[in-house]
Amino acid sequence: MAENNIKVMAASGDQMVAEAFRQANPDVLPVYPITPQTIIVEEFDRFVAEGRIHTEFVPVESEHSAMAAAIGASAAGARTITATASQGLAYMWEELYVAAGMRLPIVMANANRALSAPINIHGDHSDIMGCRDSGWIMLFAENAQEAYDDTLISFRVAEHPDVMLPVATTLDGFITSHALDRAELMDDEVVAKFVGEYKPERSLLDTDDPVSYGMFANLGNFYMENKLAQRKAMDASMKVLQEVGDEWEQISGRPFEMVKTFGMEDAERVIVVIGSSIGNARHVARILRERGEKVGVVGLRVFRPFPAEQLVNALKGAKAVAILDRTESFGGEGGPLWAETVAALTKAGVDVPCRNYIYGLGGADVTVELLEGIYEDLKELPAQAAKHEIPAVAYRGNRS
């Protein structure tokens, strides 16, 4: 193995994603710029201009075209990446399903951001959570280091023969994408060896073994079977994610845990959360635990596939659970993290009262006081549940 020269960087999450993209040596990057993924593509473009990498950089005229071009490139057998956010991801919509249905291992970075209207450029999960049913694997980085690690892991998972699915490697807009953070950059050669070369089993340009992609599959023509195959691939990706994550741990020393827990050895009141706010919750739980309060945090790094088993195991001893969604599901019983968590607990027969909160929309600040307030609320939850009076989904951090 090459010597691992680790470089400690003062870098934003976007910069770390750009470095990971560079080290993965992709063949094609079709892209259209949008805040707050901007730095990713700016940096990558600089690498191309400096001749440090020979990726085909294709500036297209829209995000819809970016994903269409990515689909073409990936079907042709190229290791393909792109990056987007917010309205850009929304504009890719129909193409996201095509990429997944055609089983193309595209890796896309998304700097999670609010959706219009009103216009807002800041971080929340409205964009990425909206495409949770599109068939993409979805990773959520807590900080710049995880954004880097997740991006590298993504290639191995996407391109694994048991998986062959696109991966969205995401980081929270501005909070993680733009803030200066400390992160370790691994040696180029070590990473190149870890990520490996992409050798597609089939490709459109293989004239010796011609294939078609995205064929007509109307009634009786294997549409259901295609969808079932996608579900099976997504299920299989769970094991692959962990294996690849463990392999990366051997190299980096940083564990890859799909469900990260804090204080769960004895925690009674627990916050379940995803993205950068896992750190905020851990910070607050640490303070409260020093005062002797039995509180904990369960943070998800992976949302698709949903790590139900690990999540349920983590929550088994809890007495009251707050599930925090940084997105809306208007008219629903709760946000997407709430719905998945409650379904997983119910299926496993774990009876613990859960309450849903909507927070941090449009980058609204996630303060210590906000999280302390939620832990405080949870003291009442078991009694409320006993009377079948669990409060409905509630907003936190807004002006009343």
Next chain:
Amino acid sequence: MQKLTEIRWHARAGQGAVTASRLVAETAMDDGMYMQAMPEYGAERQGAPLKAYTRISPDPIEIHNNILHPSIVIVLDDTLLPDIDVCEGITEDGLLLVNTRMDADEVREVAINVPASIDVKTVDASNIAVNTIGRDIPNTPIAGALAKVTDVINVDSLKKYVEKSFSEKFSEKIVAGNLASIDRAYEEVH
């Protein structure tokens, strides 16, 4: 975690507060600390009031929100003092460091609300910058002043970092001017 230091910067866009927030963070990182630096992203207009943040800690920093209870507040433009409550949320034993010709007592008079329990230090960083760098960019000298009045960063580490990072982008003369501005602010802050 007790050793987490939170700094809030108040300035007008164009004065280099964002650069300063990073300069202090990266200096601390070179000394083995964890750090965070970010501006409050809003409309970017020259002269508009803005806030930026720096966090420094010996342990990994997990919290990501805006800094509401800083132990150090740094003001790069004293015309903000009558308009913005720069000390809002400052910790009881906090420090207010201002780029100004005024002395500490005058700052307490002009500013909206300076708690009696906090320390106030001033330095004419703009004047120092004009005389050493040749332009009113008070961000480098104010970092030198910070190194004097707190132990958040070390002045030698700051100079080492400035020399290393500025040399990549600027002429020898500008680098020398910046280093001189640090020395002068370190001496003159009171």
